[in-house]
Amino acid sequence: MYNRITEFVEQYNILYPCQLGFRKNNSTSHALIRLINKVSSAIDQRETTVGVFLDLSKAFDALDHQILFTKLEHYGIRDVALQWIKSYFPCCRQFVQINQTCSSTLTIKCGVPQESILGPLFFILYIHVNDLPRASKLSELLLFADDTSIFFSHSNPKYLENVLNNEFLNIDVWSRCNKLSINTQKTNYVIFSPSQRRVNHSFSLSFGGQPLTQSNVTKFPGVYLDEHFTWKHHINFVCKQIA
Numbered sequence: 001m002y003n004r005i006t007e008f009v010e011q012y013n014i015l016y017p018c019q020l021g022f023r024k025n026n027s028t029s030h031a032l033i034r035l036i037n038k039v040s041s042a043i044d045q046r047e048t049t050v051g052v053f054l055d056l057s058k059a060f061d062a063l064d065h066q067i068l069f070t071k072l073e074h075y076g077i078r079d080v081a082l083q084w085i086k087s088y089f090p091c092c093r094q095f096v097q098i099n100q101t102c103s104s105t106l107t108i109k110c111g112v113p114q115e116s117i118l119g120p121l122f123f124i125l126y127i128h129v130n131d132l133p134r135a136s137k138l139s140e141l142l143l144f145a146d147d148t149s150i151f152f153s154h155s156n157p158k159y160l161e162n163v164l165n166n167e168f169l170n171i172d173v174w175s176r177c178n179k180l181s182i183n184t185q186k187t188n189y190v191i192f193s194p195s196q197r198r199v200n201h202s203f204s205l206s207f208g209g210q211p212l213t214q215s216n217v218t219k220f221p222g223v224y225l226d227e228h229f230t231w232k233h234h235i236n237f238v239c240k241q242i243a
Contacts, residue, residue: 039151042192046155050152051190052151052187053147054147056180056182059127059180060111071126072085091108093105126178152167157201168207182207188212190227192227
């Protein structure tokens with residue numbers, strides 16, 4: 001079933017091309033190369049790039065089954081195949097016990113089986129088919145599994161700030177409609193610029209009414225990136241691991 005669904009979505013280009021996680025012939029290296037090319041090209045054109053690294057709260061556990069089934073049907077997985085997928089998700093029930101007292105039971109209506117073959121596939125179909133990238137019309141999204149990064153470049157820092165804040169409003173609506181939440185405490189952004197050119201603008205970015213933290217360095221799948229692309233932080237990290 002995994003092979004059949006994968007062949008179907010690849011044949012009809014259902015998946016967003018910049019979703020590089022859980023896909024054949026794609027890896028963290030491809031995501032890193034895309035990021036480096038994006039930022040390097042902007043630096044060559046004397047533009048500033050802001051990279052926002054979103055953190056989805058318990059993304060695998062929050063996936064709503066009914067929304068997933070609706071999306072699969074919309075993109076052409078219907079009839080017997082869809083009924084099989086629905087039967088794949090067991091109708092589990094949960095309760096809470098404190099000492100000798102138990103709560104009433106409730107049906108689990110969200111989440112995908114982790115460490116399974118189909119779980120990650122259903123996850124990227126739910127999160128990164130086409131609707132999330134369409135929610136952000138101007139900025140570029142780079143996706144790797146549940147890691148979602150937003151990049152936008154411009155020579156005018158004020159315009160850059162305004163565009164990103166407006167894009168966050170659209171993504172916030174998308175996340176609410178899909179019953180997902182962004183952890184603003186773990187979400188951060190990095191302003192990439194040449195070391196010899198300082199950005200004379202104080203950025204103020206917020207998501208869902210919560211201010212985001214600006215960082216000088218961040219971890220993008222497995223690699224530490226700093227605001228000037230010097231690689232010092234990652235080299236130090238690797239040296240410590242070797243030692």
